Amino acid sequence: MSIENLKTFDPFAEADDDTGDTKKVENHIHIRIQQRNGRKSLTTVTGLPAKFDPGKILTFFRKEFACNGNKVNDEKAGEVIQLQGDQRKKVMDFLVDKKAGLGLNPDNITVHGA
Amino acid sequence: MSAAEEPKETAQSHTPRTPPLSAALGAFNTDPSQAAADEVPPPEDGGLDLSLLKKKKKKKKVEGADGDAEDEAAPAEDGGLDLTIKKKKKKAKKVEGTEEDEFTAKLKQLEVKDAEEAEEAAQEEGDMETGTGVWSHQESKTIPYTLLLSRFFTVLSQKNPDHSLSGTKSYKIPPPQCMREGNRKTVFANIADICKRMKRTEEHVTAYLFAELGTNGSVDGSRRLVIKGRFQQKQIENVVRKYIIEYVTCKTCRSPDTELNKGENRLYFITCNNCASRRSVTAIKTGFSAQIGKRKKMQG
Numbered sequence: 370m371s372i373e374n375l376k377t378f379d380p381f382a383e384a385d386d387d388t389g390d391t392k393k394v395e396n397h398i399h400i401r402i403q404q405r406n407g408r409k410s411l412t413t414v415t416g417l418p419a420k421f422d423p424g425k426i427l428t429f430f431r432k433e434f435a436c437n438g439n440k441v442n443d444e445k446a447g448e449v450i451q452l453q454g455d456q457r458k459k460v461m462d463f464l465v466d467k468k469a470g471l472g473l474n475p476d477n478i479t480v481h482g483a
Numbered sequence: 484m485s486a487a488e489e490p491k492e493t494a495q496s497h498t499p500r501t502p503p504l505s506a507a508l509g510a511f512n513t514d515p516s517q518a519a520a521d522e523v524p525p526p527e528d529g530g531l532d533l534s535l536l537k538k539k540k541k542k543k544k545v546e547g548a549d550g551d552a553e554d555e556a557a558p559a560e561d562g563g564l565d566l567t568i569k570k571k572k573k574k575a576k577k578v579e580g581t582e583e584d585e586f587t588a589k590l591k592q593l594e595v596k597d598a599e600e601a602e603e604a605a606q607e608e609g610d611m612e613t614g615t616g617v618w619s620h621q622e623s624k625t626i627p628y629t630l631l632l633s634r635f636f637t638v639l640s641q642k643n644p645d646h647s648l649s650g651t652k653s654y655k656i657p658p659p660q661c662m663r664e665g666n667r668k669t670v671f672a673n674i675a676d677i678c679k680r681m682k683r684t685e686e687h688v689t690a691y692l693f694a695e696l697g698t699n700g701s702v703d704g705s706r707r708l709v710i711k712g713r714f715q716q717k718q719i720e721n722v723v724r725k726y727i728i729e730y731v732t733c734k735t736c737r738s739p740d741t742e743l744n745k746g747e748n749r750l751y752f753i754t755c756n757n758c759a760s761r762r763s764v765t766a767i768k769t770g771f772s773a774q775i776g777k778r779k780k781m782q783g
């Protein structure tokens with residue numbers, strides 16, 4: 370059924386380091402943590418698929434995790450969601466959950482930090 | 484919600500930027516016009532079909548997930564249901580750090596079992612060097628597997644100690660030594676030793692540590708790594724563990740005896756000294772890092 374030539378192909382997409390395949394950088398989601406002063410920390414989520422509205426996801430996160438958060442538009446990373454506190458596990462659970470979350474493939478998500 | 488964000492929200496609800504489900508699914512088809520629609524969704528689509536995301540959100544807030552045909556179809560496009568669930572469990576465990584504990588517990592159990600078996604065996608075993616008991620020449624009783632196995636290893640260690648050593652010698656990395664320096668710095672004291680054992684440069688390991696921990700730091704006079712931020716030994720250990728999995732062990736034979744080299748075209752390769760397999764590894768990327776002192780900077 371599939372005709373290779375008709376597929377959308379972005380020649381300017383960055384080459385993937387693993388396979389050499391070109392694919393858009395945003396395809397991979399990174400969940401990171403940064404320490405702030407004292408015991409406080411910051412969770413950042415980059416590379417969310419474009420089909421989801423980051424604003425809506427953010428409002429959901431804020432309500433669900435009871436934390437503040439904001440979104441920034443980074444030149445390289447695109448739309449980034451920042452949340453206060455270590456929300457990495459909760460974010461991960463939400464992204465992969467098929468029923469209550471986005472049902473994304475965990476292979477496309479990396480959780481960083483110790 | 485802040486007043487500043489209010490108009491944005493309402494504007495979005497009129498012209499959702501998220502493409503409708505049909506367009507999202509279209510990206511997986513080969514129709515070029517469909518795919519184009521996915522890139523830039525026409526606003527008039529919005530009134531007709533609610534965006535995928537909005538639908539989901541609404542549902543959750545109001546009534547919770549209730550099987551709707553479209554809702555079901557959405558996650559399916561990501562493929563393999565079983566696999567993802569399994570993977571997820573694995574990941575979750577890793578984050579908690581319980582996997583290791585379970586593992587050690589199991590190991591202990593095994594050890595205990597082994598010891599018990601060995602004792603049992605010793606009773607009826609006799610002495611295999613002098614050839615008594617089971618090992619006597621005239622003995623017709625079948626020798627159990629465990630006995631034969633233990634005999635194999637005893638003989639091996641006696642006659643060929645080099646072999647038995649390489650078989651049982653495990654890859655030992657000393658635990659990272661961490662101390663607090665002042666209130667907001669952590670010193671990773673034995674990084675040089677650990678790097679030497681992994682056969683990796685300190686720069687590479689440091690870059691990985693900083694990227695993973697979302698911080699930076701410096702190296703002090705006695706080659707200790709000073710990391711900004713407070714980290715416990717366990718946390719550093721977890722990152723070193725991840726590093727070993729990603730940049731040290733051979734994926735084919737699990738041997739840690741590997742070398743990291745720069746390949747032909749700016750790619751890094753790991754070559755195994757044990758089985759000679761070669762695989763490429765990703766370069767260390769720092770990724771997005773949030774501006775933490777932004778408010779201060781903007782004011783001053």
Ligand SMILES: [Zn+2]
Pocket residue numbers: 733734735736737738755756757758759760
């Ligand atoms: Zn190997």
